[in-house]
Amino acid sequence: MRAALRIAQQAAVPLVAILLGFLVAGVAVAITGADPSQAYLGLFQGAFTNKHAFTESLIASVPYVFLGLAVATGFRAGLFNIGADGQFYLGALGGVFVGFSIHGLPGIVHIPLAILAGVACGAVYGGLPGFLKARFGAHEVITTIMLNYIAYSLSDYLINRGPLGDPHSSAPKTPFIDPSAQLPIIFADSRLHLGLLLALLAVPLMWFLIERTTIGFRIRAVGLSPEAARSSGISVARTMVLVMAISGGLAGLAGADEVLGVSHFMPPSFSIGYGFDAIAVALLARSNPWGILPAAFLFGAMRNGAGFMQLQTQVSADMISIVQATVIMFVAAPVIVRWLLRLREVPAESLQITQPEGVGAAPKT
Secondary structure, rough: OOOHHHHHHHHHHHHHHHHHHHHHHHHHHOOOOOOOHHHHHHHHHHHHHHOOHHHHHHHHHHHHHHHHHHHHHHHHHOOOOHHHHHHHHHHHHHHHHHHOOOOOOOOOHHHHHHHHHHHHHHHHHHHHHHHHHHHOOHHHHHHHHHHHHHHHHHHHHHHOOOOOOOOOOOOOOOOOHHHHEEEOOOOOOOEEHHHHHHHHHHHHHHHHHHHHHHHHHHHHHHHHHHHHHHHHHOOOHHHHHHHHHHHHHHHHHHHHHHHHHHHOOOOOOOOOOOOHHHHHHHHHHOOHHHHHHHHHHHHHHHHHHHHHHHHHHHHOHHHHHHHHHHHHHHHHHHHHHHHHHOOOOOOOOOOOOOOOOOOOOOOOO
16 A cells, blocks of 8 residues: 555646646746637647657657666666767767668668667766776766767767768758668658657666666666665676666667757757756656656657747747656656645555574574
8 A cells, every 4th residue: 555655646746746836837938918728729739639740759668668767767777867868969970870881781781780780889988987986986967068068069070070070062961861861760650660669679678787687786776875785796897887887778779869860960969958858857757767658758749849840839949848857847846746645655565574483493491
């Protein structure tokens, strides 16, 4: 009974945080003189009911799934990967390079090769701050933020003045990838691509890795107590590097998926903040891989519907940022939600270990 009540409370906190986020944003819209109900109607239509709206929301959700899993994996080890945006860029660079530079391969070979290139680039770029933390104690928040700017500048150089630029284009961008490297479309008359299935597959795989493998046990142990993990024989340094590499690989997969499935080329400015939004996705999901799916779909739907809302009601699409910021605030401080709902925190059930009669018992006198 106590366990069920704890689960209900854990589910209630993010749901209430979402509602409060929309409430606060609605107040901000009303202060500007616009009608919040019309703004939210336009947001809903743009995300779900207009032609192709639902499939476009799914497309916008796919990178959030990969990036949310990336950030959540770091959280489980007690690491804060702020560099998912930079790893996203490096993964996109790796995927697009293999996509346009190799010719004559069948799709069944070309697509996995381009995806693996994106994952590898993201993993190396994510593993670097993990190594710096394990070897020198450099805080991953600082190093990943700095590495983001290096990724932006590197992408800008390679595309504007380096070997990845398209010499036949007047605008700075890479060449288009070969058709054999493009992710297949799932539904005709839409842009929904195979990346959606990859995202749906990534969730149970990451859950299994974290919850059912020895690697996952080490990750969780380091996240709970590095000192205790070290005392039990776990290499904390290796685990940190591994976790950041896995996190970066997932972020790189998101970037490769975006160029192979949606744009088919890469401009210098590419991410539009996906990596930073993924922090909110991971927080909303409470770092649970299964919770990433609804959280990613919510953020994807809001991103997709914001443009139509602005077009129809003249309410700025930046209202979505207010929702996201408020959700992060309430999820990060669940005590506020519990106070508003008058919820008492239910303690975990105590574990009692009893010994069978006669095993290790003191002799009776």
